Amino acid sequence: MDYNRYMAKRAVPLKASGIREMFKLMADPSVISLAGGSPDPNLFPTDFLAEVSKEILENNGKKALAYGTTDGYAPLKEELIKRAKMVNAVAENDKIIVTTGAQQAIDLIARVLVEDEDIIVVENPSFVGTLNSLRSVRAKLIGVSLEDDGMNMTELEETLKNNNVKLIYTIPNFQNPAGITMSYEKRLKMLELASKYDCLIIEDNPYGDLRFSGEDVATIKSLDKEGRVMYVGSLSKILSPGLRIGYLVADAEICDKAEIVKQVNDVHTPCLTQMIACEFLKRFDVEEHIKKSCEVYGEKCKFMLDCMDKYFPKSVTWTKPEGGLFILVNCPSSIDAGALSIEAIKNYKVAFVPGNNFSTDIGKKSSMFRLNYSTMPKEKIEEGIKAIGKMLTEKLGN
Ligand SMILES: Cc1ncc(COP(=O)(O)O)c(C=O)c1O
Numbered sequence: 119m120d121y122n123r124y125m126a127k128r129a130v131p132l133k134a135s136g137i138r139e140m141f142k143l144m145a146d147p148s149v150i151s152l153a154g155g156s157p158d159p160n161l162f163p164t165d166f167l168a169e170v171s172k173e174i175l176e177n178n179g180k181k182a183l184a185y186g187t188t189d190g191y192a193p194l195k196e197e198l199i200k201r202a203k204m205v206n207a208v209a210e211n212d213k214i215i216v217t218t219g220a221q222q223a224i225d226l227i228a229r230v231l232v233e234d235e236d237i238i239v240v241e242n243p244s245f246v247g248t249l250n251s252l253r254s255v256r257a258k259l260i261g262v263s264l265e266d267d268g269m270n271m272t273e274l275e276e277t278l279k280n281n282n283v284k285l286i287y288t289i290p291n292f293q294n295p296a297g298i299t300m301s302y303e304k305r306l307k308m309l310e311l312a313s314k315y316d317c318l319i320i321e322d323n324p325y326g327d328l329r330f331s332g333e334d335v336a337t338i339k340s341l342d343k344e345g346r347v348m349y350v351g352s353l354s355k356i357l358s359p360g361l362r363i364g365y366l367v368a369d370a371e372i373c374d375k376a377e378i379v380k381q382v383n384d385v386h387t388p389c390l391t392q393m394i395a396c397e398f399l400k401r402f403d404v405e406e407h408i409k410k411s412c413e414v415y416g417e418k419c420k421f422m423l424d425c426m427d428k429y430f431p432k433s434v435t436w437t438k439p440e441g442g443l444f445i446l447v448n449c450p451s452s453i454d455a456g457a458l459s460i461e462a463i464k465n466y467k468v469a470f471v472p473g474n475n476f477s478t479d480i481g482k483k484s485s486m487f488r489l490n491y492s493t494m495p496k497e498k499i500e501e502g503i504k505a506i507g508k509m510l511t512e513k514l515g516n
Pocket of ligand 1: 220289364
């Protein structure tokens, strides 16, 4: 049967994310995965979650297992609003919706605001889940290059001047995949440009809590005086990605529409996981948990950077994150990171994500790749980096 002729035009260009494909390979426990984007599984508060899950099902099972409201479990909404207020990300006319991961919050925005051929600016490289969500609504993506302190603002202004841009999507803290953080000055500049060229901003901040060095920078939303910023948060990186709890804070007009789209999308985020997440935020020592997570990631990041210094050739460079979960490696242009990743899996059972996955032009070869330091123990990090270093040295010399 040839299903292609039945396929919706908008589904034809969609390609499986390289990262999701990697997940299949990573099911093999002997693979050293530097490809994922999860917290360290040793940090999952499993005992606490087991205890509260049992308690919820025993005492409140009828609510936990029934249909819930689309905008989310009210006590969880209250807790999430408190978290968003901690970074001044709630404006007077805003509402919050609990979503099935930050991924869904981004997808709801795409479905509410984006039409065929609408022009959206993204950082290049950027988060593959958002790129695919925007592709699925047939947006036209324009990538603006990323510098050590965020988007190149001259390029952004040129792009806004020459195109009728509707939205700018940014991950200002510990960007995925680059690990870099946008400076305060650039956050102000982005808002100024959004105002001058009349577009909206999606501020996606799932890693914001995971700072292990340097100083916090104000959220773009906190600096926004015109209601241009939609703020997306997540519990995936500070609690567990498997619980699928994210949230959208935006003007009520946008949230109301997003809620209707969510109704036809998944009706609501499961009540049980929302109730578990709510107890975590209410009763667990969340700040202590985050502090501990940051200590672990700071140490693992430094360890990976030291291994890279030791094993990678001199012609290879990489970012130095102050938080989050990723380092982006930049190789000389003779390296095809896609081919390198296949060689790494086949010959060394080491997985990482080649840069083309994060590009607006997924079909173009990339000499960059993303490394994750949060999930693997140190000895595996060293083994993995050593193997990648060996392959790179064979190709590039020392
Ligand atoms: C920048 C960014 N936004 C959103 C998400 C989606 O997170 P969630 O698990 O909350 O859907 C991720 C996940 O890796 C991400 O890196």
